Amino acid sequence: MNEPDPSDRPSEPATQTDTVFRAPEALISGIILGFVGLGLILLLLRASDIEWTWEYWGSSDGVFDKSVIFRNFGLLVLALIALPLAIWRSVLAHQAHRLSEKGLIIDRYQKGAQMLESDNLSVRLAGVYALRELAKSDPSDTYIMVQDLLFDFVRERSKERAPRFDKVTKKRSSPEYDSFAADLKIALETASWLRDNVPEAMVHETMNDWRPNLREANLSHAQIHDINLSNAILHGAKLQFAVFKKTNLTAAIIAGVNVFGTRFDGVDLSKAKLRFLKFEKTILINANVTDTHFIGNKFEDYCTFGDLWFWAPHVPLQAPEQITKAAAFRYPNEDWRAFAARRARDKEIEIEEARLGLPTF
Incomplete structure (x- = not known):
């Protein structure tokens, strides 16, 4: 029976035992050498009556001995050499350890990215969780690249959603798509x-200078x-019939989007830029519109705007009448309970004035 060719065997990753220089051992030995060197120096110099004479360094019990000179100076030279050597080995150990960590990070990142490309849902979900743990373990090196990968995954894979059917009217075409997949939802979360x-x-x-990129998602x-979609870029995204509830859209840029049937409930739109949107059957309620920019938007029929608010004096900018009528100001440092009570009283007054036919301002 023929022996298998060793070249056909799968290669195995090298372990630390295969290498000559091992960072942990080098670090430990460097620390030990450092303490030894420092201890010798302190031992030799601790006495305040040290004399730098041959008699002092070569005497033992009052007897002058050259071997004692060589021994004492040898110890001093050894200490002077050991201390910088220990520092050098510790630096090398630290550098080697960092390189090893970098290699592990790259390997974990690549494996997570490959898992996201799988056709198996459970494998894709495992990839999302693996990337989360990677970003948690070393955010200074991995946070941005993991976030880029997760948002790229949501953006590009969401574009593959096929429409199930079209509801075509004289005014619009509003396609309905397959359900938003679990892996996309988990990736966003x-x-x-x-x-x-x-x-x-x-x-x-x-x-x-990083922002969540959901352009055309x-x-x-x-x-x-x-x-949390603060600072997100949503240029050209498809948002029809989406429901944003308690979503953080602070300073987000939403542009060139048809928000037909979209519901925004309790969202934070402070400093967001809403540009050239088409509002139709859109619901915007309980939202923070502090310094929100409404630029070039088109408002069609059957929209609902209610219980909007902003921190005074930062009113929503270029807001249409529908928005300004639905928005109430909130005093600086006014807590939510006090604001809600004051707004409720104002509504009661408005209802009573309307009942009595009094003019409103």
Whole structure:
């Protein structure tokens, strides 16, 4: 029976035992050498009456001995050599350890990316969770690239959603798509969790000038609840019949989008830029519209706007009458309970004035 060719065997990754230089051992030996060297120096110099004479260094019990000179100076030279050697080995150990970590990070990232490309849903979900753990373990090196990968995954895979049927009228065509897949939902939730829980996540984003990129993503009919999409770019995204509930859209850019049947409930739109949107059967309620920019938007029939609010004096900018009528100002430092009570009283007054036929201002 022929022996298998060794070249046909799958290669195995090299372990630490295969290498000559091992970072942990080098670090430990460097620390030991450092303490030995430092101890010898302190031992030799601790006495305040040291004399730098041959008699002092060569005497033992009052007897001058050259061997004692060589021994004492040998110890001193050994200490002077050991201390810088220990520092050098510790630096090398640290560098080797960092290189090893970098290699592991790259390997984990590549495996997570490959798992996202799988045709198996459970494998894709495992890839999302693996990437989350990677970003948690070393955010300074991995946070931005993991977030890029997760949002790329949501954006590109959502574009593959096929329409089930079209409802065509004289005014519009409103396609309905397959349900928003579980892996896309989990990927969005994971990216949001990382933004809210990784230490200094916003610092990493600012330093790298990074924003969530959902340009032209198909979020139609998606249920997007409690997701942090602050600073997100949603140019040309499909948002028909999507539901955004308690979503953070602070400073987001939503442009060139048809929000037919889209529901925004309890969202934070402060400093967001809403540009050239087509509002039709859109619901916008309980939203923060502080400094929200409404630019070039078109408002069709059957829209609902209610219980909007903004921090005074930062009114929504270029807002149409439908928005300004539905928005109430909130005093600086006014808590929500006090604001809600005041707004309820104002509504009661408005209802009473309308009943009495009094003019409104």
